[in-house]
Amino acid sequence: MTTPPPPHTSFRRIRRTVPTAAVAVCLLLAGCSGTGGSQAGSDAGAAGAAGTGRLKIAMVTHASQGDDFWVLVKKGAEAAAAKDDVELTYTSDPDATGQAELVRDAIRDGVDGIALTLAKPDAMKAPIAQAKASDIPVVGLNSGIDSWQSDGILEFFGQDESVAGRAVGEKLDALKAKHALCVIHERGNVALEARCAGVKKSFTGESDMLYVDGTDMDAVSAAVTDRLKQDPTIDEVVMMGADFALTAVKAVKAAGSKAKVATFDLNQKLVKAVKSGDVQFAVDQQPYLQGYLAVDSLWLYKTNGNISGGGVAPVLTGPAFVTRTNVGAVAKFAANGTR
Structure with missing residues (x-):
């Protein structure tokens, strides 16, 4: 019996080689001895059946390469797969068309379940319908909380980004901020747009939006620096991810600005920045948990018919504020690579 491929093996390299090998062994042994061959063939067949079960x-996902946030999502997914003895394949493409094609690859590969993100919900409708037609359950995670039901998804695990955005706006009011710059690193991403819209809705001060190219950190830094130089009244920069927040800290210094930096999302490096005061606070949506729950929910559905949230409500993993006063409680988990 061959060893199953590791979780990151591509779809086209995953093959059910166990039954073929079992048949070959059975035929060889049967040719040598009728009785012995029959027993060996039976054992090999049982092993093959166990492998295919x-x-x-x-x-x-829509992750970009090298984004630490998605490393945490993947790590959670792999932990659930190990617990449930699931053969997991993780793939991503920030381009909506490319992501849709990866979903179709999974369908063609005959998977038992699919977990996906809905950063661009319209692009996922057709492949989700194709999966349902193939009797493959689909769950959503991270982005698309306003679209998962209309797109026909079974369950959803993530953060209500509108609620999170409004909570940030209220937090900025409490911190006496007057002029916030909300920076979006991926135009058209519904989750990021909802965050900034939420900030604008609840924040009583002035709120501006800036679109940057999230695939180029130098460009992000330059754009934020230029904007801060152009408008010295900006006293708060709100970023959409941990790595982007760390870039914004550098941009603030380069611009000679007195603006503070706050952000959505968290990782180990950002924990240090919150501890030092370089970043005021982070909104943690627990990406590790999102990955874990998405995979575990499919296993539960396939083995026991369970549906988290009853299929009518999302399972929320955030938002939770991480500030200088409570970051110590999170630090040990961030050091383990799970927050």
């Missing part, structure tokens, strides 16, 4: 789950 393992669930195959695909996770397909």
Whole structure:
């Protein structure tokens, strides 16, 4: 019996080689001895059946390469897969068309379940419908909380980004901020747009929005620096991710600005920045938990028919504020690479 491929093996390299090998062994042994061959063939067949009984789950996200946030999502997914003895494949493409094609790859590969993100919900409708037609359950995670039901998804795990955005706006009021710059690093991403819209809705001060190219950190830094130089009244920069927040800290210094930096999302490096006061606070949506729950929910559905949230409500993983006063409680988990 061959060893199953590791979780990151691509779809096209995953093959059910166990039954073929079992048949070959059976035929060889049967040719040598009728009785012995029959027993050996039976054992090999049982081993093959055990191998094919393992669930195959695909996770397909809109992650960009090298983004620490998605490392945490993937790590959570892999932990659940190990617990449930699931064969997991993780793939991603920030381009909506590319992500949709990866979902179709998973369908063609005959997976037992698919977990995906809905950063661009319209692009996912057709592949989700195709999965349902193939009797493959689909759950959502991270982005698309306003679209998962209309897109026909079974369950959703993530943060209500509108609620999180409004909470940030209220937090800025409490911190006496007057002029916030909300920076979006991926135009058209519904989750990021909802965050900034939420900030604008609840924040009583002035609120501006800036679009940057999130695939180029130098460009992000330059754009934020230029904007701060152009408008010295900006006293708060709100970023959409941990790595972007750390870039914004540098941009503030380069601009000679007195603006503070706050952000959505968290990682180990940002924990240090919150501790030092370089970043005022972070909104933690627990990406590790999102990845874990998405995979585990598919296993539960396939093995026991369970549906988290009853199929009518999302399972919320955030928002939670991480500030200088409570960051110590999170630090040990961030050091383990799970927050």
